[in-house]
Amino acid sequence: MxxxxxxxxxxxxxxxxxxxxxxxxxxxxxxxxxxxxxxxxxxxxxxxxxxxxxxxxxxxxxxxxxxxxxxxxxxxxxxxxxxxxxxxxxxxxxxxxxxxxxxxxxxxxxxxxxxxxxxxxxxxxxxxxxxxxxxxxxxxxxxxxxxxxxxxxxxxxxxxxxxxxxxxRPAVRRRMLDHWDNVDVHPVMGQVERGYAGGSIFWRDGRARRDLARLRAYGRLLAACGINAISVNNVNVHATEARLLTDRLGDVAEIADVLRPYGVRVHLSVTFAAPVVVGGLATADPRERRVRDWWARTTRQVYQRIPDFGGYLVKADSEGQPGPFAYGRDHADGANLLAEALAPHGGVVHWRAFVYDHRQDWRDRSTDRARAAYDHFAPLDGRFDDNVVLQVKYGPMDFQAREPVSPVIAAMPATRLAVEFQVTQEYTGQQRHVCYLGPCWSEVLGFRPWGPDGHRVADVVAGVPDRGRGGDLVAVSNVGDDPYWTGHPLAQANLYAFGRLAWDPRRDPRAVLDEWIDLTFPPTTTGDPERVRETLHALLDDSWRTYERYTAPLGVGFMVSPANRHYGPDVDGYEYSRWGTYHFADRDGVGVDRTRATGTGFAGQYPQPWSTVYESVDECPDELLLFFHHVPYGHVLRGGSTVVQHIYDTHFAGAEEVTAMRERWRDLAGLVDPALYDRVGERLDEQVRSATEWRDQINTYFFRKSGVPDAKGRRIH
Amino acid sequence: MxxxxxxxxxxxxxxxxxxxxxxxxxxxxxxxxxxxxxxxxxxxxxxxxxxxxxxxxxxxxxxxxxxxxxxxxxxxxxxxxxxxxxxxxxxxxxxxxxxxxxxxxxxxxxxxxxxxxxxxxxxxxxxxxxxxxxxxxxxxxxxxxxxxxxxxxxxxxxxxxxxxxxxxRPAVRRRMLDHWDNVDVHPVMGQVERGYAGGSIFWRDGRARRDLARLRAYGRLLAACGINAISVNNVNVHATEARLLTDRLGDVAEIADVLRPYGVRVHLSVTFAAPVVVGGLATADPRERRVRDWWARTTRQVYQRIPDFGGYLVKADSEGQPGPFAYGRDHADGANLLAEALAPHGGVVHWRAFVYDHRQDWRDRSTDRARAAYDHFAPLDGRFDDNVVLQVKYGPMDFQAREPVSPVIAAMPATRLAVEFQVTQEYTGQQRHVCYLGPCWSEVLGFRPWGPDGHRVADVVAGVPDRGRGGDLVAVSNVGDDPYWTGHPLAQANLYAFGRLAWDPRRDPRAVLDEWIDLTFPPTTTGDPERVRETLHALLDDSWRTYERYTAPLGVGFMVSPANRHYGPDVDGYEYSRWGTYHFADRDGVGVDRTRATGTGFAGQYPQPWSTVYESVDECPDELLLFFHHVPYGHVLRGGSTVVQHIYDTHFAGAEEVTAMRERWRDLAGLVDPALYDRVGERLDEQVRSATEWRDQINTYFFRKSGVPDAKGRRIH
CATH class of the missing domain: 3.30.379.10 (Chitobiase/beta-hexosaminidase domain 2-like)
Incomplete structure (x- = not known):
């Protein structure tokens, strides 16, 4: 062999x-x-x-x-x-x-x-x-x-x-990676939507790649960090991809055959409109008998070809994807339709809760995108079949570097939930920046929605009486056909950490990183094992918080460039857009009022004590202040600084930290593989440039708006 | 026939x-x-x-x-x-x-x-x-x-x-349209760069379309408004397009054959790197004998195939296109290289003066894109061969709805100049907005760089002793394979007006519009000729100024969306970018200081009296105030209003005018062709939506920054 x-x-x-x-x-x-x-x-x-x-x-x-x-x-x-x-x-x-x-x-x-x-x-x-x-x-x-x-x-x-x-034993039964890989190259999104590691390892230019050796190597990597399921195509399902369910099922079966020996089951993203799009029916209405029959028949054929097929992943009524709303049905009707077809075969349907109004009017302050998932799904608790897993992004917005934990997680005790992370660094530096996300995921998994004595998010996902029926941990993959799998060699740590934290959510992310360092840079292969370990910890351990420091402040999110596809700063980039992602900065202050008292009421979607904590401008954690409150620039944070001075301080600090990371990396010259050394070095150069750009744009923006000079007299342009 | x-x-x-x-x-x-x-x-x-x-x-x-x-x-x-x-x-x-x-x-x-x-x-x-x-x-x-x-x-x-x-007799000898049509579909720019009327009439998916009947119809339209030259491919010359000069010359010859009976000569955009890219030489250095020989030989072959070939159009050392700088040569060296090859055959080279630093740092306030063309080219006056035409955009920036006239036009008496307009509405509504540009071009052509008693721009282009050697009028085409040629049926008026004003720059643009109305909607074909005429005048006459009112204020320019390719508002869209297009709005004021005294010195590129007029915050025309000066929001304009109140007033007015235009158009229901009526109606709906968006984003932006309420108490979000 x-x-x-x-x-x-x-x-x-x-x-x-x-x-x-x-x-x-x-x-x-x-x-x-x-x-x-x-x-x-x-x-x-x-x-x-x-x-x-x-x-x-x-x-x-x-x-x-x-x-x-x-x-x-x-x-x-x-x-x-x-x-x-x-x-x-x-x-x-x-x-x-x-x-x-x-x-x-x-x-x-x-x-x-x-x-x-x-x-x-x-x-x-x-x-x-x-x-x-x-x-x-x-x-x-x-x-x-x-x-x-x-x-x-x-x-x-x-x-x-x-x-x-x-x-x-693993904490949750399914530890899954969602590939947002397109079969056809999408005119806007390319081969992999939000992919920063080259092309797809599954698909190229409309065809299956059939690089079986690489697929097998991928399965091996997944097994070695505990991942046991993947979906092989993008949740935005276009015409060609819709056919993976039917006449192109063979392509999926081939992947399943290669991954099976590593214990990885294959799932498929399907379009809710499949009965129309590939089935030739006039409707996809979940109440129609012929629709249910079509799904039953089609699913039976899938299992005939792939006996251990995992199930379907569905993005419905979301960002333009079709869904049950078109027929006056709700998401439980929609999800149960597919669940019914999968149940006889032991399959599950992952139904995404990422449903919101993506054609919002920025002038309309009564609509709050953060509320949407809860408003749509919490009322449906108890109505989903046992093999439906409602897949909830970890925050109420969209994979920002800092968000509160989604209130949906605490709101659906009778529903199986999957918490969804994003290993691919869409909003966290796109694998050009070092940003080790283990600490972020660990914080989310350790969050206690019912307060210090209550269960954690990880418990809810694992299953606890009256709190959660047990579900999965899911993440969007960061893998592509890049030689380093993840573009940035150090981004491999995120893939590894997701698998390991999904197996054991209580594990310290530093310990996970230590495992990864030992395996990836075995002591016998490097010139100075301790130096390698220390350097990698120095770069990675706090890199997520460093990234947070030089990007959008205090939990307000976004401020990324639409033109550059979410890479780099553009403070007002989404401020007047339809995506519902605002900061409302004016000459006096900044932030989104999501209180019950005077704002959108989002804070009220949490159980106690968080509902009260988030409601209070004084109790709200600093790192989420601007997510929940609109405050004057002079507002004093719990940490003692004013908001605007905090913005200046964190942005100068964050950019300095990145410069220090680049310096620190140079310690490894000659100690690790030269090609890997160079690749990381190039990306760190770009991270320094980008972090400096973030620092300057954010600081200039808030200086121009507030007129408040930096207390430390540093240069703001 | x-x-x-x-x-x-x-x-x-x-x-x-x-x-x-x-x-x-x-x-x-x-x-x-x-x-x-x-x-x-x-x-x-x-x-x-x-x-x-x-x-x-x-x-x-x-x-x-x-x-x-x-x-x-x-x-x-x-x-x-x-x-x-x-x-x-x-x-x-x-x-x-x-x-x-x-x-x-x-x-x-x-x-x-x-x-x-x-x-x-x-x-x-x-x-x-x-x-x-x-x-x-x-x-x-x-x-x-x-x-x-x-x-x-x-x-x-x-x-x-x-x-x-x-x-x-025509005022200028060459009245030319530049097609920014790509042979291959460009991954970002598509088939036609800045094209808003469908695909190219020349090219499709890498091949010549050979729709000879339509080409002939196009030649006929051109002749009928006095245009006698076109270039058939984009000034950004990519790999396939570079070969139009050599092995794909037949495609060009075919177009020339079809247009010749209508008196239209064909020109070609070429890459300065052609000797390397298609010639196989190691250099494109204009001082190298083999490079000069290659151009001579290649050009001879062009004329063998197309005896009345017009010449070459070159965008060099501009936005990434190659040029003489790579060899330490200047633009005169570069242009004369091609001129030498063309001279024996009577051809000309159009050499674009659109040269600036497109990788500018927004933090660097000493660099001013507006200065670039003058700084690059004015020192070269007298060094260009007689068959070089230096092609200068009408303003110093980039085809904004309002710019001062380029100072280059008054600075190069010993050089043939072409003034370049943009019929395609890149920055003026992209053929979704009614924006009749005749008045804009008429203003530019009638501008007197040396004051009230001096010659006009049109005179310089026509040729006057000591002021200008005579040149051409050129514009970027707005034509595509849309059934209406220009997407918006009323945008045909712009194409017509460009030809007519190029023939006779002193002609009143309203009279030109009258001609166009008579021809396009002949009185015998409409239900109520006078109503049609009055309605079209009501929509078109002032539409450029209406567009100006609801977009970037007081000549400051840009504020367009990078993500939407220059369509729609994004006030800070280019504020922190590398393109050199800034407004510097802060909580106190807005505008760019381009004075000699305290700013970039651009005002000093003009002869008197304009140098002094633009230098003075009191004498500077209101419509250009923010192009030349950074002023407080409370600054009182010559028109009597404060800057910020002027912004509010013009934006409310502009959007209202568009709404009125849509109402007015409805008067023509049943009087003009129903398909044309509907097409214009749809576009007017979009113009109302877009103008409202402009109004609200601009007003909100400046209200948030300035804190100054609207004196009339209107709703600002």
């Missing part, structure tokens, strides 16, 4: 370079179990051992009766390295429980007595020591796969005799 | 519907002369007579020795109508002098005694009466053609026995 991309590759190995497998690859490894995912595990182990001199052996490859896994390879062994007399001296055992009789291994039996049998579930695993053997147990093949990559992450520490045993 | 487009047409006949030929077509007409242009005249007369019952006869069709015209049809006659006994009772004689022996016609000899023989030139004509015969005399075929269309314009009044004879 061979895994392209890890040697003289067309693409960077990201967090799976061969060196990352050193600890396991130098040992004698037994893989016990059957089925394609266990085959994948065995292939990985075999390759690692071949690279590093260990020895891989396989048992139990005959599938046990009653499993759905197809037959794997026969028992055998692989890899080169140690002499035959060492073969049975197993040091690591990866064991799928119930997969036939275990062979004897050196030392004690690899199945420990107290292993919480049956508690591991579809994806969980138990890592423990049994005498001299490090043992990984799983009850299902996917668990073995995730356990393998956990061993890889742990490296040598997995073999510490003192290491206590531990069970690992 | 047949002229497509005048019956059941794919396109609107514009100002040449069959009815416009009634006066001449009902008469007995003699055409005397030889050559293709006289053939055209005879075809026109024949068709008119066939339509309206007159009788056309031809004599002198054998070409006289020594003329370059190729052989026309033999003597003969055409058309249907009157009986044979009327054939010789000539009522109209169109006579090319020197074209062989004239036949006897009824009445006296058609050549009058006192006709300023020899003074008519290449394009002039004499219109006179000889007894009962209306006689048109010309010394060259083009004169006969222009005379014919003059007769058409005059209609029945041409046959008034009391009409005095008159000689007509």
């Amino acid at each position: 061979s895994l392209p991309g890890t040697g003289t590759a067309r693409w960077h190995p990201a967090w799976l370079p061969p060196e990352a497998f050193r600890a396991i690859g130098t040992r004698r490894v037994l893989v016990h179990g059957a089925g394609p995912l266990v085959d994948t595990v065995f292939e990985e182990v075999t390759r690692a051992c071949a690279d590093h001199g260990g020895r891989a052996r396989r048992t139990g490859a005959t599938p046990p009766a009653g499993t759905t896994d197809s037959a794997g390879p026969p028992d055998g062994d692989g890899g080169g390295g140690p002499a035959a007399d060492e073969v049975d001296a197993t040091q690591v055992a990866l064991v799928l429980r119930g997969a036939g009789a275990l062979p004897a291994v050196a030392g004690d039996a690899p199945v420990p007595a107290g292993g919480e049998p049956g508690a591991l579930g579809d994806e969980g695993f138990l890592l423990t020591r049994d005498g001299a053997v490090t043992v990984l147990l799983a009850d299902a093949p996917a668990g073995l796969l995730y356990g393998l990559f956990h061993l890889v992450r742990l490296g040598e520490t997995a073999f510490d005799p003192a290491r206590p045993g531990a069970v690992h | 047949s002229l497509p487009g005048t019956g059941t047409a794919r396109w609107h006949p514009a100002w040449l519907p069959p009815e416009a030929f009634r006066a001449i077509g009902t008469r007995r007409v003699l055409v005397h002369g030889a050559g293709p242009l006289v053939d055209t005249v005879f075809e026109e007369v024949t068709r008119a007579c066939a339509d309206h019952g007159g009788r056309a006869r031809r004599t002198g069709a054998t070409p006289p020795a020594g003329t370059t015209d190729s052989a026309g049809p033999p003597d003969g006659d055409g058309g249907g109508g009157p009986a044979a006994d009327e054939v010789d009772a000539t009522q109209v004689a169109l006579v090319l002098r020197g074209a062989g022996a004239l036949p006897a016609v009824a009445g006296d000899a058609p050549v009058p005694a006192g006709g300023e023989p020899g003074a008519l030139g290449d394009e002039g004509f004499l219109l006179t009466r000889d007894g009962a015969v209306t006689v048109l005399l010309a010394d060259a075929p083009a004169g006969l053609l222009y005379g014919l269309f003059h007769l058409v314009r005059l209609g029945e009044t041409a046959f008034d026995p009391a009409r005095p004879g008159a000689v007509h």
Whole structure:
């Protein structure tokens, strides 16, 4: 076997370079179990051992009766390295429980007595020591796969005799990436909508790319950070993409075939108008029998071709996409229509809550886009079928660097929810800026909508009685056909972190970053491992807050350039537009009054205590002040500064921090791969330029409006 | 013969519907002369007579020795109508002098005694009466053609026995339209850069369209308003378009062949880098012998294929186009290189003076885009070859609705100049707004750079000793493949007016509009001719000033949306950009200080008295105040209002005027062609919407900045 991309590759190995497998690859490894995912595990182990001199052996490859896994390879062994007399001296055992009789291994039996049998579930695993053997147990093949990559992450520490045993299970059942990839090149959005890493890895110029080696490498990366589902096309579904559901289903099946061995299920974005657009019906009305029949029949055909198909993703009645409103139906009617078709096959429908008036009049201050998702969906709680997942952006607006957590998350206890993040850096520097989003997502997942003693957002998504039925974590992908996958090599950390935080939302994003650094820049491959680690932490740890400092202030959002597709500053760029994204700056003050008392009432969509906290100009957290309140420039923040001085201070600071980041990166010259070094260096040059531009435009704008000079006398143009 | 487009047409006949030929077509007409242009005249007369019952006869069709015209049809006659006994009772004689022996016609000899023989030139004509015969005399075929269309314009009044004879000659020798048409569809600019009338009539998707019938109809429209040259491709010359000069020259020749019978010569936009891009040389340095040889050889080949080829149009060292700066040469070196190649063949090079720093830093207030053309070119006066025409935009910026006249025009007495207008409404409503530009161009052409007693711009262009060597009038075309040619049917008036004002710059633009109305809506074809005329005057006469009122105030310019490609308001859209188009509005005031005393010094580029007038905040004309001065909002204009109140007043007024225009248009329901009526009505709806948007954004912007309420208490959002 061979895994392209890890040697003289067309693409960077990201967090799976061969060196990352050193600890396991130098040992004698037994893989016990059957089925394609266990085959994948065995292939990985075999390759690692071949690279590093260990020895891989396989048992139990005959599938046990009653499993759905197809037959794997026969028992055998692989890899080169140690002499035959060492073969049975197993040091690591990866064991799928119930997969036939275990062979004897050196030392004690690899199945420990107290292993919480049956508690591991579809994806969980138990890592423990049994005498001299490090043992990984799983009850299902996917668990073995995730356990393998956990061993890889742990490296040598997995073999510490003192290491206590531990069970690992994902917090949510589905950890999903949405690809906004277009099959046809869109005249405005290109091959990948909001894509900053080249073309699509799936599609090119209207056709499937069929770069199966790269797709497989992608599946491997996903599995290694815990992602188990993707959607393969843009939520804005145009004519060609609509046909992926029908006559171009083969293209989707091919992707599914390649990703299946890595435990990744494929979903499809579909248009609500599919019965009309590709089905030839005169209507897509969810109440019409022929429409329901069409979806049932079409979905059955999908499952005939892709038995483990994940389901549908739908953007309906949103930014011009068709939806149930056209027929006088509501979103529950719409979502349940598709859910009904998917249910017999175990599929789900992800129904996006991103519904708002995108033809708003800026003169109309009574309409507040922030209110829209709650106003549309909260009244529908309880009406969605069990296999509907309502997909809610983490904030009420649109993936800004700073937003309050969406009030929808606390408002729909009877509905399965997916919280949606944006790994692709649409509003956070478009992969030209270093902006590690782990801390942002961690804050959102740790937010407690019912106050300090209440559950967290992560709990709601995982499922807690009376608060949430359990759902998914979803993010828009940042991957393209760029050699570094994500354009900016350091943006790989965001992809990795999303997967890891979706598996374990309570994990410290710095610890996740540490994992990523260890894997991507293994200590044995860099000139000075500690320096590399420290430098990367110095660049990435606070980079999201740095980005926040030099862009739109105090949670007010947007101020990005429409002409440059959301890249770079344009303070009034959306101020008079139809998109509902305003800041209302005048010569006296700035911000949006979203209070119940005098504003749009959005603050009232939160449960207590937040409803009261956000309502109060004094209690509202500084970082969200201008999202909830219109205040004079002289208003004193909780932090002690006036609003306008805070704007000046943060913008000077943010730009300085970026300059320091660029300096800091230079420490790594000669310590990391030169091509990667140069790529990051070029992007940091652009980040310095752009951050300076942000600083100057924002400061000049507010100086011109307020007339208040900088207290520190710095240069404002 | 047949002229497509005048019956059941794919396109609107514009100002040449069959009815416009009634006066001449009902008469007995003699055409005397030889050559293709006289053939055209005879075809026109024949068709008119066939339509309206007159009788056309031809004599002198054998070409006289020594003329370059190729052989026309033999003597003969055409058309249907009157009986044979009327054939010789000539009522109209169109006579090319020197074209062989004239036949006897009824009445006296058609050549009058006192006709300023020899003074008519290449394009002039004499219109006179000889007894009962209306006689048109010309010394060259083009004169006969222009005379014919003059007769058409005059209609029945041409046959008034009391009409005095008159000689007509064009003010400038070349009256030219530049097509910014791309051969390949440009990814950003599309098929026609700044095109608002559909696709190109020449090119589609990388190929020549070869719609010869439409091209011929286009040539006919051009001749009928006096235009005698076009360039067939965009001044931004990309890879495919560069090859029009060489292996795709045939496409250009085909256009030239079709337009030649209407007296229209074809020019080509070329890239200065052509020797490299299509010639395979390593350099385009004008001092290199092989570069000069390449241009000489290439140009010779062009003339072999197109003997009356007009010449080259070049945008060099401008907005990314290559130019002589790359080789350390100046614009005179660059222009003369091409001039040298063209001179032996009688061709000219139009060299654009639109050179400025398009990567300016908004923080740098010492750089002023308005200064750029003068700074670049004035020092080169006297260095350009005789067949170089320096093409200068009418204002120092870029075709804004209001700019001062470019100081370059008064600064280069030893250089041939072309003044460039923009018929396509890039910054004046993009053919969705009614904006009759005749008054704007008339103002520019009538501007006296040396004060009330000095010459006008039109004189400089025509040529006056010590002031100007004489040049051309040029405009960017507004024509596309739209059925109405110009998208907005009323925008045809701009195309017509440009041609007519280029022929006679002193003509009152209202009179030009009157001509256009008479021709386009002939009295015999409308339900109520006077109402049609009055309504069209009411809509068009003041529409440019109306447009000015509701857009950027007091000459400050821009404030257009970059995201919407210069359509609609975005007050700060270019304020922090690299394009050098700023207004510097802050809470205290607005405008650009271009004085010598405290500003960029641009005012000093003008001769007296304007240098002093523009320098003075008190003497500067109101409509240019913010172009030359940064003033407080409370500054009192010469008109008596404060700046900010003027902004409010003009914006309320402008939007109201557009609403009134829409109302007024409804008067024509049932009186004009229903399809045209509807098309104009739709565009007026959009103009009302857009003007309201302009009003509200501008007023809100300045209210938010200044805090000054409207003195009249009107609603500002």
